[in-house]
Amino acid sequence: MPTMPASWATAQRATGLLLYSCLFLLLPTRTSAAPLTEANAKWNVNLEERHAPESYRGEWRNxxxxxxxxxxxxxxxxxxxxxxxxxxxxxxxxxxxxxxxxxxxxxxxxxxxxxxxxxxxxxxxxxxxxxxxxxxxxxxxxxxxxxxxxxxxxxxxxxxxxxxxxxxxxxxxxxxxxxxxxxxxxxMGNEFFFEGHQGESAPFRIHEEGSRREYHLRPRRSNSDLHWTPAGRQPYIDFWYNNTWDADASYPGTLYGQHGEPVEDQGQGTYSSSDFHHNGDLQDYYDPFQIHFGKLYGTMDDLRLEHARVQQKYIAMSKALISSCDIDGxxxxxxxxxxxxxxxxxxxxxxxxxxxxxxxxxxxxxxxxxxxxxxxxxxxxxxxxxxxxxxxxxxxxxxxxxxxxxxxxxxxxxxxxxxxxxxxxxxxxxxxxxxxxxxxxxxxxxxxxxxxxxxxxxxxxxxxxxxxxxxxxxxxxxxxxxxxxxxxxxxxxxxxxxxxxxxxxxxxxxxxxxxxxxxxxxxxxxxxxxxxxxxxxxxxxxxxxxxxxxxRRAHFESFGSEECDKLMTPSPPIQDVLAFIRGCSEEQRVAVLANFHGTETREALLWSPWQEHTELQDIIATSGQLRIVVGAGGRLQTSLPPLAAVALVPGLRRSIPPSVVAVSPSHAAVLSGPAGTVQIVLSFDQPMHSSAADGVSLDGFAGMFSCMTANCTKVAATMLFETFCDGVHVVEALE
Structure with missing residues (x-):
């Protein structure tokens, strides 16, 4: 059954310590992905058996x-x-x-x-x-x-x-x-080093300047430890390096710097047939070429994602994940x-x-x-x-x-x-x-x-x-x-x-x-x-x-309109106070006031859209709520203690689902002691129907709890101590 928001209470109980001596013998395996095989099927989101990464696909049948x-x-x-x-x-x-x-x-x-x-x-x-x-x-x-x-x-x-x-x-x-x-x-990982710079940082290079050209990539592992691929032995099974220099190639597309400035590559010469960048380490985060082509931290091999060949591989893999696993974002x-x-x-x-x-x-x-x-x-x-x-x-x-x-x-x-x-x-x-x-x-x-x-x-x-x-x-x-x-x-x-x-x-x-x-x-x-x-x-x-x-759900509901993103803020701003009014409609508006000062009270004054004499109340506090009456012209004024934050709304408070706010014995409590009885108590934050007790279970068994108060804000069950076995015990409150 689904649970109501914030209504589960889990309490762990143990009447003693029980040691289990189980031995699991597991041999680590090194399974390669890429084409679907019998060896990797348990973990592979790709169903394509051909070694063609751009054609990988996923599926979740029925x-x-x-x-x-x-x-x-x-x-x-x-x-x-x-x-x-x-x-x-x-x-x-x-x-x-x-x-x-x-x-x-x-x-x-x-x-x-x-x-x-x-x-x-x-x-x-x-x-x-x-x-x-x-x-x-x-x-x-x-x-x-x-x-x-x-x-x-x-x-x-x-x-x-x-x-x-x-x-x-x-x-x-x-x-x-x-x-x-x-x-x-x-x-990706760190399978390559830049030739001449194993174990040390490689200064960034782009194209060719005099005798200094972009680097050759060298695998860190021996050739016998590399994967067989259509491109020969490779450190990665689906993305492949190639040290063939293309003197006429340049980097396609527009790059953007930290200030949103567009930059085009005007040079020539790169290893365009490689799926990876050969440019060295990323050292200057304000250089548009370094931030896009440099090796992050000097430890993460940088993919040549501006190239259509690499793009098609990654697109196919992304689609396979969505299809095979029903991912939402x-x-x-x-x-x-x-x-x-x-x-x-x-x-x-x-x-x-x-x-x-x-x-x-x-x-x-x-x-x-x-x-x-x-x-x-x-x-x-x-x-x-x-x-x-x-x-x-x-x-x-x-x-x-x-x-x-x-x-x-x-x-x-x-x-x-x-x-x-x-x-x-x-x-x-x-x-x-x-x-x-x-x-x-x-x-x-x-x-x-x-x-x-x-x-x-x-x-x-x-x-x-x-x-x-x-x-x-x-x-x-x-x-x-x-x-x-x-x-x-x-x-x-x-x-x-x-x-x-x-x-x-x-x-x-x-x-x-x-x-x-x-x-x-x-x-x-x-x-x-x-x-x-x-x-x-x-x-x-x-x-x-x-x-x-x-x-948030009660006052903004399911959003659904551009109105939700409109913000009313005081001008000039209030010293040390963040104040804003927002809502998805006129009826849903909330005024939020937060004093950022850690030791001093601040006076908050702003003009609101509410009519004079409208009473606002704080919806965050559960007791002693702040109440404010709107003055002439929508004047809203109150004192905010240090680090106070309130959300003010007009009229009656909107109802929110009940919550379990306390459990006794508390979460992760350990029960020990002489034989007797144990009382388990759940407390709700609002009055409940008597049927709420029927929805509370211990270790999956319902029917043991009853209301302790007339409004059923507390439910309890009394159990014999000896009924608890060693282990973890769970209390649930279901819808």
Whole structure:
């Protein structure tokens, strides 16, 4: 049965410690992808048996594909690194290439598709309707993050099989959720070095200058360890290098710099018959040629994506993934390092293929860790710096629908981490500037839809709360919930993870399950919350995020109009306060006020669209709600304590689904002691019908709970202690 939002409560019980001595003997295998074979069929999304990558294809026989959301803006998205979420099948942990060690935060920890599938109700209960999972294809040793792929059709065996990925997609769709897969196309693993620079950085080169020409590529492995391919022995089975120099070749298409400036290649000479760039390492991120053709970090082989031959291979592989696994969208890694002509070919091909399967609005979202001028070139039809504020666009079809934007994050970060609350005024300025630059027209819905992703944390940064406080995080969560765009929640924020350090170094990539690695990183006197099982659906942050998502749905509903992206902000801005009014109709408007100052109260004054004497009330607080009466001319005035954030609406509060707000014994409690009785109590946040008790079960068995109060805000069951066997026990509250 489906669960109501935020209504699951999971409690783990153990009456003792039971050790199991099971021995699994698994031999690591090295399976090549590409053409479908009997050996790789369990993990291959490609069904083509010929070794012709441009003809790869997928299929899910007798399957009905899940349709796209009516409006992507209506979703909240939950981001996770699959290896760092839940381990559902321990037998695959070291199945391929090694790198599994739960004691080390920089190694693999065993999360997989099965574990994620089992925990989908946990994510759904938080009110997140979309999940963004880390890359899924084959990587080498360790690479728990999955961004150093060696193949684009063979699933990493440590994450699970094709059937298990399909089970994940099917289970998500039955819960009304959408699956977004992180895809990498700019680069692959680190199988080559540049001739003459093994073990050291290779200065960037383009074309030929005197005796200095672009480099020959040299495989790191011996010839006997390479794959047999139609292009001879190769490090990668589907993408092939070639050291044949073409003196007349140049780089096709227009490149764009960090400031949105167009650049054309005027030179000649390159290894055009190679699927990889031979230019050396990326060292200057403001050089348009380096950022598109250079080797990222000096460790990731850069694909020649501006070439039609390479484009057709990757397009075929992308289609195969959608067809074989019913994926709903892609999050695109490092798009700023990919020539735009690739996206002008890939994006429409992917969208048309998905549409043929019944997905009318397949999601394409980029990682926009770059200037707005740069991501403006690859949002919608794209604009360069000469097109802002006009109806002119870069030639060709639309590319990304939106992406993860950092502009608002950096304003929040500066205000909170550096105690510069005046940066609250940057939000309105950035939004106005951005809207004049980017194209947000969605041809599928024939309207403008601002679909950028806003976040407080992600897998590439320090966690905000590790540098500030939970109160700071809550202000940020309120802002991203109601600000235009799509709120993005990073796994662990709902449990208030606060390990200090960069996520790129592994520090802020904690898993939700019990972890040995994080026991060695105490963040409080009691240790690190990330060291225990954290699938706690009654934690404070979990309930706060669930409430915000429920309020967003209640007041903006399914979005569906351009009105949703219109923003009213005070001019001049209020000192240290972010204030805005937004809604999808006049009846749905919400006024959000957030004081960014950490120690001082601020007076907020703005002019609203509501009539005089209209009473507004805060919908975020669950008790002692702020109430304001609108003054003459729509005057709205109130005092905001430090780090206060309110969302004000007129009239009666809209109803939101009930939540389980407490469980006793608490999540992950261990029961021990003399024989007797154990009382299990669930508390709801609002009065319930008496039938609610019938929907509560223990280990799958219902009928044991009854209401403790007249309004059934608490239900309980009394059990004999001896009825609990050793192990994990689960309490569920179903619709």
């Amino acid at each position: 399957h009905t594909y899940f349709p796209s959301p009516g409006d992507w803006r209506s979703l909240s998205i939950y981001q996770l690194i699959t290896d760092r979420f839940a381990d559902g099948e321990p037998r695959n942990n070291d199945l391929y290439q090694g790198g599994f060690d739960v004691r080390d935060m920089t190694y693999r920890h065993g999360g997989d598709f099965l574990g994620l599938t089992q925990k989908l109700p946990y994510i759904k209960g938080m009110g997140c309707q979309g999940i963004w999972i880390s890359p899924i294809f084959q990587n080498g040793f360790n690479s728990y993050h999955q961004y150093s792929q060696t193949d684009f059709t063979l699933l990493d065996q440590r994450l699970g099989t094709l059937d298990e990925l399909r089970q994940l997609a099917d289970s998500a769709h039955r819960l009304g959720m959408y699956v977004i897969v992180d895809v990498v196309m700019n680069h 892609f999050r695109v890694d490092t798009p700023m390092q990919v020539p735009l002509n690739f996206y002008k070919a890939w994006a429409p091909a992917v969208r048309e293929h998905a549409k043929s399967l019944g997905k009318a609005s397949f999601g394409l979202f980029g990682e926009f860790y770059v200037t707005p001028e740069r991501y403006a070139t690859m949002t919608g039809r794209g604009r360069d710096r000469n097109m802002y504020g006009t109806d002119r666009f870069i030639d060709g079809p639309a590319t990304m629908k939106g992406g993860i934007v950092y502009s608002y994050y950096w304003y929040m970060f500066t205000a909170f981490v550096y105690s510069q609350p005046q940066y609250a005024d940057g939000f309105a300025l950035a939004y106005a500037e951005e809207r004049s630059m980017i194209d947000v027209y969605d041809p599928a819905n024939a309207q403008n839809e601002y679909a950028m992703w806003n976040f407080c944390n992600n897998h590439d940064n320090w966690r905000l709360q590790s540098m500030t406080s939970t109160r700071h995080l809550h202000v940020c969560l309120v802002v991203i919930t109601f600000w235009p765009g799509i709120p993005l929640h990073y796994a662990g924020d709902e449990q208030n993870f606060d390990s200090p350090g960069s996520a790129l170094d592994g520090w802020a990539r904690e898993e939700l399950g019990a972890s040995l690695a994080w026991q060695a990183v105490p963040t409080h006197q009691s240790g690190n919350v990330a060291s225990r099982d954290n699938f706690d659906m009654t934690s404070g942050n979990y309930l706060f995020i669930a409430r915000l998502n429920a309020l």
